[in-house]
Amino acid sequence: MDDIVVARLGRPPGRRHRIANELLARLGTRMRVSDPPYRWGYGNVESHMNVFHLASQTCAYGVPGDLVELGCATGESSVVIQSVLSAGGARDKRFHVYDSFSGLPEPADADASDGIYHKGDMVAPLERFEETFVRAGLAARPTIHVGWFDETVPAQLPDRISFAMIDCDLYSSTKLVLPHIYARMSPGAIAMFGVYYDPEVYAREGIRSTYASPGVKRATDEFFADKPEQVSVLYANEYSNGYFRKQ
Numbered sequence: 001m002d003d004i005v006v007a008r009l010g011r012p013p014g015r016r017h018r019i020a021n022e023l024l025a026r027l028g029t030r031m032r033v034s035d036p037p038y039r040w041g042y043g044n045v046e047s048h049m050n051v052f053h054l055a056s057q058t059c060a061y062g063v064p065g066d067l068v069e070l071g072c073a074t075g076e077s078s079v080v081i082q083s084v085l086s087a088g089g090a091r092d093k094r095f096h097v098y099d100s101f102s103g104l105p106e107p108a109d110a111d112a113s114d115g116i117y118h119k120g121d122m123v124a125p126l127e128r129f130e131e132t133f134v135r136a137g138l139a140a141r142p143t144i145h146v147g148w149f150d151e152t153v154p155a156q157l158p159d160r161i162s163f164a165m166i167d168c169d170l171y172s173s174t175k176l177v178l179p180h181i182y183a184r185m186s187p188g189a190i191a192m193f194g195v196y197y198d199p200e201v202y203a204r205e206g207i208r209s210t211y212a213s214p215g216v217k218r219a220t221d222e223f224f225a226d227k228p229e230q231v232s233v234l235y236a237n238e239y240s241n242g243y244f245r246k247q
């Protein structure tokens, strides 16, 4: 059977796939429509490799603490992090995810003057997060913290963190969560930024994406101005991730 992979039907496989496939069958063709199992939200193969390797390292070296993701949206990177935990058998660790599940808050001040994002951008309802786990065939689930970060952070953060995925796009959100994450990171813990775009390190030539999230780098660089650690850029095409390891 030959499959036509449709890049973005915008919804999980369901009625639309079935109707299209019934039509294709009636036409006598052997081709069928399917969504790629690896792509219906955010991130790409390279950014998921970064998530996998960094989260795995902290588990392999036994860095104390739990794993957290701030801005989990449809759960694409959450599935990778949960898989690392489940495969590694780190039974003493939990994974916590945080999101409004209503998309971004109203951009104010620096975010408003960047003019890139709007309230509700990237809205991903909780059901879609669940569907991503079902599609991945994962039985384990993280602890889900629904709400705006200023309601859930720091009250609902674990006391100690070994790996953090910080992926919230706005200056205000990054500025809000970073000090609380940093304060809870064990020595050797790693935090990864979903978008940390530094054109001087990685020009991303030929990439037409406007997915730059300049507020993330601004908030992060301000925070690290008086810290011993430095953020490094990780190549991941349009996502241009960053990371640091806590001393």
Ligand SMILES: C[S@@+](CC[C@H](N)C(=O)[O-])C[C@H]1O[C@@H](n2cnc3c(N)ncnc32)[C@H](O)[C@@H]1O
Pocket: 041, 042, 043, 070, 071, 072, 073, 074, 075, 076, 077, 078, 098, 099, 100, 101, 102, 103, 104, 105, 122, 123, 124, 147, 148, 149, 150, 167, 168, 169, 170, 173, 194
């Ligand atoms: C790029 S998406 C996360 C993508 C996800 N990490 C992945 O790789 O699949 C950014 C998410 O951050 C969330 N977010 C940003 N600022 C927030 C805030 N202040 N409170 C709650 N959620 C926020 C948005 O709702 C959105 O789902």
